[in-house]
Amino acid sequence: MTRDNLHVITNAYVNKILIEDKKAVGVEYSLGEKHETVRCTKEVALCGGTVKSPQILMLSGIGPRSHLKSLGIECIADLPVGKNLQNHMSCQLKGHTNDEIDVLSVNDAMDPKYQEQYDLDQTGLLSSNVIESVAFIQTGLEKDIEWPDLQLFTLPMYYTSGPDEPTILGIKSKDLYPVFGYDDNQTDAMAHKGFTMLPFMLHPKSVVEITLASTDPKEPPIIDPHYLEDPHDVKVLAEGLRFSKRLAETGAMKAIGAQTIDIMMPGASGDAYSDENLEKYIRHIATTAYHQVGTCKMGSNDDVTAVVDPKMRVRGIKGLRVIDASIMPHLTSGNTNAPCIMIGERGADFIKSSR
Ligand SMILES: Cc1cc2nc3c(=O)[nH]c(=O)nc-3n(C[C@H](O)[C@H](O)[C@H](O)COP(=O)(O)OP(=O)(O)OC[C@H]3O[C@@H](n4cnc5c(N)ncnc54)[C@H](O)[C@@H]3O)c2cc1C
Structure with missing residues (x-):
């Protein structure tokens, strides 16, 4: 300056x-x-x-x-x-764990006790960066690529950021709130111990477009939302959810009482991880990653x-x-x-x- x-x-x-x-x-x-x-x-x-x-x-x-x-x-x-x-699109698989283990609930994250501990010597639950591990995965859906097509964040936290979260995460239907543990005052969800897995689809085949809405510079342009138009993009996210499910069933996760919340979408039947159900779920819940x-x-x-x-x-x-x-x-x-x-x-x- x-x-x-x-x-x-x-x-x-x-x-x-x-x-x-x-x-x-x-x-x-x-x-x-x-x-x-x-x-x-x-x-x-x-x-x-x-x-x-x-x-x-x-x-x-x-x-x-x-x-x-x-x-x-x-x-x-x-x-x-x-x-x-x-843009990267993501979806989520959440699960519960034993209440005894040292992972964050949202209540913990806002508890002054943990804040003070962190301020004092940067230890305790708030020393977590929340996204504690990231995996880069080749789903195998595209042959001969040398790069990952899926990124998987795992959070040692039953991720919910407050009453507005369903809007932030793009969840459109109140029908899903109770399944996810949301209630109107969020009390249950905020107290949950658990984990969240967030698969990101890295190389979308659905390509979107920005055009002008008017000649007024202050008026936002139009973003034409063709996200997930190409079925390939849905398949990558579905593989991400299946991978997350398998991860939640490993011995290490079982040892902490991991139990995923498997959502059956209205109108789908059979297996929650079937192509049909996952596609409905992804099209309902997927959100952009702002990338x-x-x-x-x-x-x-x-x-x-x-x-x-x-x-x-x-x-x-x-x-x-x-x-x-x-x-x-x-x-x-x-x-x-x-x-x-x-x-x-x-x-x-x-x-x-x-x-
Ligand atoms: C909510 C959110 C979370 C994100 N999280 C992550 C993350 O965790 N990790 C990660 O790697 N990336 C993350 N990203 C993505 C990352 O922030 C962007 O990819 C990156 O900032 C883009 O940089 P940029 O320089 O292209 O644009 P920007 O950082 O958007 O910079 C553009 C600048 O231009 C200014 N500007 C625009 N129009 C005008 C105008 N008409 N007149 C004057 N100024 C103007 C804007 O105010 C802004 O300051 C996130 C993005 C968002 C929105």
Whole structure:
């Protein structure tokens, strides 16, 4: 912050990139009621994230020509901005354990006794990071891949975060609350000892899209939710639930009294782990992991599906880079934050080394 060449404006809301003769020359932003512009001498680096970067590009005239035309925006560069949106989806298998064992209930997590112990010497139940183990698994559904297609978090906690949780986790039906141990005042669920397994599907085949809802920069764009459209994605999550079930039946888990909550969905019959029941359950309960990427895809110069080149420069526009999760052509086989930090570092290097 003490550098002469750094000026930070907080609460500024970028409306669009200013482009003249196919060159980015600055940014228009709002500060409260005021509209301001700032001009650049070298280039503009757009880092609005997977949802907002494509929105800002499209508002600036960079995006699919027909879509921009439908909103009366002049198309300066016809690029597949907003396409290729990918996100990790997850579901959950919960279970109970013996009450004697040292795992967290939500009540424990909020108990000042454990908080004090942790504050004092960083020990006790709250020294758990809650997601204590992560497995990367190849389900075998896709042959010849060298990477995992499933990530499995195991939490030594009957995971429930309060009365609003059913909304947060995307559970749509009150019918399932009692099965999961939710009640209106959450008393039972909060006191439960138990565990939660969260399988994540890592490489979705269902590809989603972001488009503009209007030309108003403050209006959120439309995210077209085709999640789980491709049956393959459901199969991966089903394998994740079956794997979790097998894990819960190991000797080590039996020794702590592990008992999974196996949910039969309305209209399904027979085995809770059948394809039919798991598909209904997954389509009901699956939620995004907030790992959205891909809407300003990086690719080679002859890749018609790419928005930015291998140096993160927007194709066909000078002086404009996108440097955030939106440039990932494919989702990573794991959480996205560290890869985004790498993208930021790499982008900074590209800018520094450019003339
Ligand atoms: C709830 C949640 C939990 C997550 N948990 C994890 C996790 O545990 N581990 C993990 O690895 N990843 C996690 N992620 C994902 C991770 O946070 C993202 O992948 C990563 O932050 C993306 O980085 P980014 O730079 O692309 O975008 P962002 O971090 O979203 O940065 C974009 C920035 O641009 C700003 N911005 C957007 N539009 C405008 C505008 N018009 N004007 C001005 N500023 C604007 C935003 O305010 C934001 O600060 C989580 C994400 C969420 C939402």
